[in-house]
Amino acid sequence: MVEANAMGPKQFHELVMAFRATEYATSNGHPAYKAFGKFLARLPAEDESVVLGCVPLDEREMVCEADPETFHFTNHYRN
Secondary structure, three states: OOOHHHOOHHHHHHHHHOOOOEEEEEEOOEEEEEEOOEEEEEOOOOOOOOEEOOOOHHHHHHHHHHOOOOOOOOHHHOO
């Protein structure tokens, strides 16, 4: 298993594409990954983070509070 902080875009692509019914597509004009036709993740060009679309709001709040240096979200995704 590759450590998350050691994973580059190629390794991330390989990991995500290993999930069933995942495809490389676009979301809002950006390269993204979809699973079963729904947004799953994307790698923003502006930094080295990962945008995940499948985390319930209550879980998102919990992980952001538990480890704010690792987990965060931008105002765009606040609501």
